[in-house]
Amino acid sequence: MRLTVRARLTAVYGGLFVSAGLVLLGAIYVLVERDTPAGKVGTSVMPPATAGVPDTGAGPAHYEQVIEGTRAGTLHTLLTQGVIALLVVSAAAIALGWLIAGRMLQPVHQITATARRIAESPLADRGLSERIALDGPDDELKQLADTFDVMLSRLDQSLDAQRRFIANASHELRTPLTLNRTLLEVALEPDTTSPAMHQLGTTLLAINDRHGRLIDGLLLLARSEREVTERSYVDLADIVDHVAVSDIVDRVAVSGTVEVVAEPEEAAVLGDPVLLERLVQNLLENGLRHNVPDGGWVRVTTRTRPDGWVELQVGNSGPIVPRYEVAGLFEPFRRYHRDRLAAPGAGLGLSIVQAVVGAHHGRLRADARDEGGLTVTVLLPRAP
Numbered sequence: 001m002r003l004t005v006r007a008r009l010t011a012v013y014g015g016l017f018v019s020a021g022l023v024l025l026g027a028i029y030v031l032v033e034r035d036t037p038a039g040k041v042g043t044s045v046m047p048p049a050t051a052g053v054p055d056t057g058a059g060p061a062h063y064e065q066v067i068e069g070t071r072a073g074t075l076h077t078l079l080t081q082g083v084i085a086l087l088v089v090s091a092a093a094i095a096l097g098w099l100i101a102g103r104m105l106q107p108v109h110q111i112t113a114t115a116r117r118i119a120e121s122p123l124a125d126r127g128l129s130e131r132i133a134l135d136g137p138d139d140e141l142k143q144l145a146d147t148f149d150v151m152l153s154r155l156d157q158s159l160d161a162q163r164r165f166i167a168n169a170s171h172e173l174r175t176p177l178t179l180n181r182t183l184l185e186v187a188l189e190p191d192t193t194s195p196a197m198h199q200l201g202t203t204l205l206a207i208n209d210r211h212g213r214l215i216d217g218l219l220l221l222a223r224s225e226r227e228v229t230e231r232s233y234v235d236l237a238d239i240v241d242h243v244a245v246s247d248i249v250d251r252v253a254v255s256g257t258v259e260v261v262a263e264p265e266e267a268a269v270l271g272d273p274v275l276l277e278r279l280v281q282n283l284l285e286n287g288l289r290h291n292v293p294d295g296g297w298v299r300v301t302t303r304t305r306p307d308g309w310v311e312l313q314v315g316n317s318g319p320i321v322p323r324y325e326v327a328g329l330f331e332p333f334r335r336y337h338r339d340r341l342a343a344p345g346a347g348l349g350l351s352i353v354q355a356v357v358g359a360h361h362g363r364l365r366a367d368a369r370d371e372g373g374l375t376v377t378v379l380l381p382r383a384p
Helices: 005-035 062-104 105-120 138-187 195-222 236-244 246-250 273-290 349-359
Strands: 232-233 257-266 270-272 297-304 308-318 363-368 374-381
Touching: 005 062, 062 105, 062 195, 105 138, 138 195, 138 236, 232 236, 236 273, 236 297, 236 308, 257 270, 270 273, 270 374, 273 297, 273 308, 273 374, 297 374, 349 374
Parallel strands: 257 297
Antiparallel strands: 232 270, 297 308, 308 374, 363 374
């Protein structure tokens, strides 16, 4: 098990203190032993004769043994009592070192907690507005926290400018596209239009529609990446019932043989009804569009799980997708083995799904089926 920085600092402090204590105790032991040498006992150490006290006949050897025993006892007492005192003081020093290390690492914990909140935020770019704002002396830790705050500020400004650019550019591009569509429809209206001109106009109208869908997808993606502030009570089962019987099946399916199986159960959430409907619609469109030519199917289910989450699951038949390719399908303009120009969609469907799920503080998982196709599972917090 790897020790934490606090435990390692405490171990270093405690190890240094114990080592210094052992060295000090050893030095004292050596000095005391040197100051009380043995074997230097002469007649001067013998007590003088006292009147009325009988002579025991003890000579210098006897008193030398007494002094040697006293010396040995003193050194033993010094060693044992010193070790006990060292253990007690070391335990107190280690406990104090643990408290001091925790106090010194408190700014690091604050930085880590802020970084974790930003990293675990459903919309990580929205969490960039948070700052550490560490108080205290201008030391290395405060400089680190201030540098982190500056980095967050620049990232927040950069991402906010990017979102504004996408939204503004999309709005500006819608005007010329609408004008082009009007001019093309007017040019194709007369019956005298030649077949070649009519074919050219029809092709240009299709391209214009494709660009329009792309711009609408960019606008919706920019909107989906913002956190939902106004939430309404929405039952995903009602949305599935509505979307499954709409004309999307006939319009998007690769053929008329794709079967849509809807099994909605009550799944109440709080969120934006428009975004949630687009979430279900995009998943169904993706399942219909990327399917097999004959005998295909799409299965849509909703349910309320006992762990407090609402589950929306969309599975379909289709081509076999390697598992390592699944994560890349949620990137904007990413398609699996499809030409961007020839593909009917804008390549933003699953990206919008991911953004909508993040805006509602949900979870998203996609699994490749061994038989072909995908199973996409969306988890959203259940409405209270």
